[in-house]
Amino acid sequence: MFSKHHSFCPAAFVIAVLVVSTAYSTPISILEYGAVANDTSYNASYINGKALFYAVNAANNANASDREVIVPSGYVFSFLPFGIFTGIHNVVVRIDGVLSAFAGDNLLWPNMTDGRTFNIIEFDNSDQVTLTGQGSIVGNGYHWWWYVVLTGLDNRPHMIVTQSVTNFILENLTLLNSPQYHVFLRDNVNATVQFLTVHVDVTEQQSLLESFGLFEDGLPMFPLNTDGIDIAGENITVRHCSVQNFDDSVCIKPANKNYNLTTCSQNMHIHDIFIHLGVGASVGSVPPDPAVNCIRNILFERIHFDHPIKALYVKPNPCPDPERDGTGIVDSITYKDIFADTPLWWPIWVSTQQQHQPGNGADTGCSFFYPLPNTTCPTQGCVPVTRLTIKNFTANGALLSPGVLRCNETNPCRDFYFEDVNIQTDTGFPFGVNYLCHAIENFTIVGASSPLQCVYNASSEDDDIPVALKHPMVRRALNSRKFP
Template sequence: MQNGDTLLIPFNKTFWLMGGIYASGLAYVTIQIDGILKFSDNQTVWPRDPQTQRVYECFFFEQLNYVTFTSSLSGGNKGIIDGSGQNWWGLVEYLLIGENRPRLLSIYNSTNLLVENLLLKNSPYWTFLANDIANLEIRHTDVDARIRPDAQYHDLNEMTAFNTDGFDVAGTNVWIHDCNIWNDDDCIAVKEQSSSSIHSSCSENMLFERINASGVGLTIGSIGPSATHTCVRNITFRDCTMYNTFKGIYLKSRPGQVGHTGEITNITYENVLINNASQWSIWIGPQQAGYKDACSLVWPFLPDTPCPIPIGITWNNIVLRNITVNGPHLSPGVILGNLSNPMLNVLFDNVVVTKPGFFPWGTRYYACEGVEGIAQGNTQPPPPCFKIKPF
């Protein structure tokens, strides 16, 4: 493709693809998907790196500049990229192949991108990853990854479609808005930049707004300390709705080498509605995961399960404002900082939980330690370790 070219996938046609589609160096071009791109689900013949046997991504692009992924359809119709992920999901499949599964759309080391009016469906693994990105806008683009096409809840069966992250982004100047997400892992995850990033050493300056999401949260992380000082800062989620979600607001750190550092600073969630969360509505603390030294996935429900809190991440200026949580199945949440390096300036301003669950924290409502926090406005119930600031 040359500057100014458009690649057109025609309306009302389905094109079957095998993974490993790669492009580099595209500039000032448009990829217009008016039909359906559907990937094979045949793991046996899926292309792999000959040395590592890692599968190649469905799409992998790098060094793009001024590239648009779009559809010309209207009336609620969208161009579709379908990863045929069902054959890659499931507990047995996870035991056999782990996370050696292809991402649907992966973009690296690129600038000035627009993704709009698309449906990203049933990715085998993470749906969309933008890594080392500057100036990315995603709008009117939906993510749908579910076992049953009509699933409305994240039950145990649905959750076997894990690792189907929605939008994962690491970079600077990102705006994602007016999107719908249903999946069984992080709905949106702000990731840390790699040490080789050329655009910014931090993931920073991102806005996510007017998003309907249901899955494992509107997420920061997981963020781990590094020798080059990991940093995630100036991130805002606002005007978002989460129905029948698994987790709601989710900020997570992970362990790193002793002496390495990182930060999560200037993070704001405002005007967020969370209805009928089946697990934690608000989690600020260590990542829940299945790897060693993570907070156990079954903590605190099984006795003696560990939940270590990393020390290397500095948390500062975390704001939740005008958050409404209705009818959570469990206690409202978890706010856990390391006592040796506590979270600073955590503010709950009008964080209202109606009909909070009593399990497992009873009338304390939150697990809360290692944090210097303030509850103000109409915050009810306030986390027990926060100071109450009167009106």
């Protein structure tokens, strides 16, 4: 019998029991489902994929205290995906060991019934999913990259994909050498990516490209799409991540009216990111679409670049047939407190994506070497960029002039505001300390230590570029410098 001074409270008792039971719950190990460690064979890889699949679904069907799956530390698990994780709710997947994608024959990689390749890990139509741990996922992308270069065929898996997922957390892991994108969040609402390390073996990629003549004068063409963190959705934060790769490092992809959860990629904060090499903190590409591809209200803040190929990269894509191709929106993009050490190509590029990838049709017509003579980079007005702000951006030791900002006179870009943008160029080639500009209305530049301004080309026609290069200001810059 309880005294009046120590009265029994049923509600408090229940809460205490729940707290204790949760604290002492045991994660579901993939070993319990037959996983085989330290065996790279096809059979072991298949078993391990099946073990993870069944463990996650068991956690999804468990009581409140048993909703965590663990890939235990001290083991390497060769892995083939067994399926897509669908309808998962309130589950934690903790990778403390190593998941290593099957590195054998590509033709043994599983495909869906429609012929598409299974991604390494994919969550669809799920809620409250956390992917965390102190371990790593190894993509073993080399043989996939070789396959694309040799055949021109591209059916590579991505590493981590989410489709129509809410309240997703991805954190702490190390992601190595994905066959294609490392992280691709599609149609996500309320997501956080944090304390992630993405690393591509750049030496191996460079050797591969050079062996097929895809380097010219030491400048890579980057056909292998090893993006770091790509996101399309709403209310998303990416923070405290490190990315070394050969393509977009952190990239905002568009959403449109055909998506399930959102119609526009918007309200994102990407901050405190370190990027080595890579092709920038990117927006797009944004091709036109009848469903209106949209990116809006994006803040990149406190980004540190080390030898980036490009740093700030906004890429609206052209539309050969506006009535058929539709439109797009790129609005309210802000870059703030950015530092770039030794940009290897353009510090700022706002124009058609520079891409030509043999074999997969990804050719925008915009040469990597534009605006040199005899190169092209078409623009159309289907996807104007509006309200672009860059504040406190410093770049040291840039190879080229500060940047290219090109839109189209049929639907100009507008409301660009650059404040304290200071770009030191080692060569001044090809526009001195100026931008090449076209079709931008209401462009304000304030507070720069260099006399940054625009050299304008006369129209969007490709053959006018040599005229721009003959601008007196540019000619003086060219004549005063020696170039390799």
